[in-house]
Amino acid sequence: MKQQLYIKKCPECGGINLFWNKDKGEVICKDCGLVVEEKMIDFGQEWREFESDSGPSKRRAGAPMTYTQFDQGLGTQVGRKSDLSGMKKKSRNKFFRLRKWQYRISTAIERNLKLALAELKRVASYLKLPRSVEEEAARMYTLAVQRGLVRGRSMESVVAGSLYAACRRHEVPRTLDEMSEASGIEKKEIGRTYRFVTRELGIKILPSNPSDYVPRFSSSLKLSAETQSKAVEILEMARKAELTSGRGPTGIAAAALYVSALIHGEKRTQREVADVAGVTEVTIRNRYKELLVELDLEEDVKKVKKRKKKKK
DNA sequence: AAGACGAAAGTGGTTGA
DNA sequence: TCAACAACTTTCGTCTT
Helix, strand or coil, X not given: CXXXXXXXXXXXXXXXXXXXXXXXXXXXXXXXXXEEECCCCCCCCCCCCCCCCCCCCCCCCCCCCCCCCCCCCCCCCCCCHHXXXXXXXXXXXXXXXXXXXXXXXXXXXHHHHHHHHHHHHHHHHHCCCCHHHHHHHHHHHHHHHHCCCCCCCCHHHXXXXXXXXXXXXXXXXXXXXXXXXXXXXXXXHHHHHHHHHHHHCCCCXXXXXXXXXXXXXXXXXXXXXXXXXXXXXXXXXXXXXXXXCCCCHHHHHHHHHHHHHHHCCCCXXXXXXXXXXXXXXXXXXXXXXXXXXXXXXXXXXXXXXXHHHHHC
């Protein structure tokens, strides 16, 4: 893929130091930490140039293949009547049977896919997910339909489950709560179908990394870039101290962000942090306490407190 | 008065017999 | 299938700023 150029300025601080994180599909302002754009935009050409010596004509080699179209943009049909001329009666019958067969299959599966992919797009854009994730989710859903995994489950829940899985795979995790809000499916149900679909399709998903949540939380709390990267550092240390395993990743991410904000004098209340992370204050407190004890951050926090007193 | 802290009881999900 | 279990939540009283 081509290197992207961003000519935009950061709407927050006017800086031009924008950084495109390709994997996460986020554009982050390095000056103020604002997530400028969460949707991945590809300005590159989606066609290839085959005859470069024959001038600048940019010919498209067919539509780009995509899973977000119900037939992947490559529809075929068993031929039309006009193809029949000159056929014998027998093969003619076969021909009609084929058509009928294809028609039945396609109406069942394709109608479902059309509907489902529309829903998928809706939810994906609501959550501002990068295009690549949408693609991945669509691919999963298509596979799920083909293997009849949707039977007995609502189409919407499988869509939500696929999206959730795709997010995790691309390291842009959304919480089950967010997914639930966007899709209108119960959290429980999404979790269930998510597990079911990934198991049946043999998709492996690593436990999500807390630091993947940091940029998003940080952005909605309007924290500086330093605070954000400090939070990631803290998380890294926490991981080494084996404080992260078995815990909810959002809770840890929230706590790290809380401490980091405290140290950088950008204090947010536990309530505020808890809200954007979708956990309670209590959880933040517990994680926060652990972080302080295990990582010798107490000194840092105390320093900040002292500084405050001096100012007074 | 608001925020931080901690204890205690309750909830939903996982695990292992 | 059930009970034990860990993580997290809810609730509430107390302390701190």
